[in-house]
Amino acid sequence: GQQVMQIPQYQHVQEGEDFTTYCNSSTTLSNIQWYKQRPGGHPVFLIQLVKSGEVKKQKRLTFQFGEAKKNSSLHITATQTTDVGTYFCAGPPRTDKLIFGTGTRLQVFP
Amino acid sequence: DSGVTQTPKHLITATGQRVTLRCSPRSGDLSVYWYQQSLDQGLQFLIQYYNGEERAKGNILERFSAQQFPDLHSELNLSSLELGDSALYFCASSVIAQGVLDEQFFGPGTRLTVL
Numbered sequence: 001g002q003q004v005m006q007i008p009q010y011q012h013v014q015e016g017e018d019f020t021t022y023c024n025s026s027t028t029l030s031n032i033q034w035y036k037q038r039p040g041g042h043p044v045f046l047i048q049l050v051k052s053g054e055v056k057k058q059k060r061l062t063f064q065f066g067e068a069k070k071n072s073s074l075h076i077t078a079t080q081t082t083d084v085g086t087y088f089c090a091g092p093p094r095t096d097k098l099i100f101g102t103g104t105r106l107q108v109f110p
Numbered sequence: 111d112s113g114v115t116q117t118p119k120h121l122i123t124a125t126g127q128r129v130t131l132r133c134s135p136r137s138g139d140l141s142v143y144w145y146q147q148s149l150d151q152g153l154q155f156l157i158q159y160y161n162g163e164e165r166a167k168g169n170i171l172e173r174f175s176a177q178q179f180p181d182l183h184s185e186l187n188l189s190s191l192e193l194g195d196s197a198l199y200f201c202a203s204s205v206i207a208q209g210v211l212d213e214q215f216f217g218p219g220t221r222l223t224v225l
Binding site: 033041042043044045048088090097098099100101102103 | 112143145152153154155158166168200202213214215216217218219
């Protein structure tokens with residue numbers, strides 16, 4: 001079946017260090033969405049990318065959608081303790097289901 | 111606050127029992143989605159409803175069923191509960207039918223514990 005994998009599964013960084021999570025789909029995605037889930041919280045939408053090769057920035061966060069629309073990345077510059085949480089990518093293949101990635105749990109040490 | 115409400119917040123029950131989880135979508139959202147998140151696991155899509163009709167099905171067990179009512183609230187029914195059904199159940203809503211092209215707004219979740 002369709003799978004969306006994320007690496008790494010866990011990442012511990014010192015505050016101020018950069019962080020990147022990678023998302024890889026076994027099938028082409030029509031778009032990719034990114035969500036953040038704080039510990040004990042619910043997923044919160046961050047951004048959606050639609051075009052092949054698209055890059056979007058939100059302050060310290062940079063999101064990229066691969067040329068083949070099968071992979072994506074989220075890069076955080078100079079992490080802060082408020083960045084702690086699990087980051088999920090999610091994408092619909094050519095059906096109407098949103099398939100969530102396995103998630104990357106980020107821990108930031110002050 | 112996403113505007114999506116879920117009740118109850120916590121539910122503890124025994125194996126073999128039946129429970130109902132309730133979700134009210136954001137005002138104006140016609141699509142409701144149900145997800146299951148087991149401990150330290152990702153989000154598994156269960157089912158989607160749009161304006162009262164089932165639109166997409168994911169990895170939903172036959173013991174589980176859902177419906178969306180005319181006022182757009184939705185209920186997820188879990189029966190013959192097993193220990194492995196213990197999880198966080200999230201409801202999400204979005205504006206239009208295609209849903210997957212829209213951001214989804216998640217509720218706070220219902221934590222189900224089956225003993």
